[in-house]
Amino acid sequence: MSKPKTPQAIRGTQDIFGPDAEAFVFVVETFERVRKLYRFRRVEMPVFERTEVFARSIGETTDIVSKEMYTFDDRGGESLTLRPEFTAGIARAFLTNGWQQHAPLKAATHGPVFRYERPQKGRYRQFHQIDAEIIGAAEPQADVELLAMADQVIRELGIEGITLHLNTLGDADTRDAWRAALVEYFGAVRGELSEDSQERLDKNPLRILDSKDPRDRKFVAEAPKIDAFLSDDAQRFFDAVTRGLDAAGVKWQRAESLVRGLDYYRHTAFEFIPDEGTAAADALGSQSTILGGGRYDGLMASLGGPATPAVGWAAGIERLAMLVGERGEIEADAVVVLEDDSRMGRAIATVKKLREAGWKTELFAHGSPRKRFDKARKVPAHVLVTFPVTDDKVSTRVMGDGGEVHTAIESLVQFD
């Protein structure tokens, strides 16, 4: 009989522990706190949906649907997909549960999402996002509130050197006209573009604008700008958003090349990106966007619902956690050392009392008396309680700036 092999973790998944885990929950807890300040309602969504929920909203033709989703048939033969994002699922729930009655609905959630991609820095196949959406609000003030909340989350996380990059994609007509102009412009120099961009010209021409290839960059600089195609309504909308951001004190900069790949996006598109040369930019490598989103007025209709304006964003928890700095392990208020097992019951009762009184408490009751004591001493705690092996008393010491002060356990917690 050979020894059974230990299974490996699935590629692109991660086991989070210690300081990384503490940073992770710090991000989630900060998000939860800020989301309540803006009165976003918490929603919980299924981790998987019918494949069509994502396929129809994202668009059947893209690589995303054909190559980058975790799709499988369940035992009934139905095609299901692990959620690659929150937005489509929330939109589906909005329609199937009649959440229209709550419109405009401010919804927030967080949890795991799944994308079948090559793992690299800050990029995993199962990763986690925080997410915020405002559904059923057509007015630019919704965009402003949503962005103000995002800005506050980042600031309360203590992350420095992040700038909101903001653009407008205009309404549907604006977008189509701009796209046609770009295709014409880049088509004229097709042979001089990178191979990738020649392909983008056919599949997703807007994406040429954020190509990193120097052969493309020089043409991008001179490419037609969206502003020339904005309708009056679209321009007014964008102006209202920027004025609102200024009033809210949210710093932003115009990013004329910032686009969204999917057709359902309208008007506002944005990403929060670390400034060049900052610690945050170095920490993230090529995965630089820490929060992104936009207005998706076209999504609901693609799911068979009534035209419903909406705007939202999502941010990767792991990427944010990389930027929040070291979060210490949980501290202890008290450590309890049982030097001899004969008084195990009393020690268990004591730690229970301390914990019920709100003390973060650890009991050391394994190994030699010396090892127990030494381990306890390595934990920074305010109170050290020992049940010595040599006498019958409980020793309680309070550690402070002025050294150790002995006191009675009864002065800390009451026993019946």
Added chain:
RNA sequence: GCGAUCGUAGCUCAGUUGGUUAGAGCGCCGGUUUGUGGUACCGGAGGUCGCGGGUUCGAACCCCGUCGAUCGCCCCA
């Protein structure tokens, strides 16, 4: 999907002109010293050198494949 680098004890890593029983620190377990005690010392457990082939008298070290990790490209909802 493409490219580069890497893969040695639980963790961090040493280990080349390929040559006998593969090392350290930390951690873990046991013990000694000290002795109201966060120290020091001694000892122990733990590795088919990611996995599978190949070259060679002989491979952790060279070659191929594979899996995984890391970084970049593509993609980015």
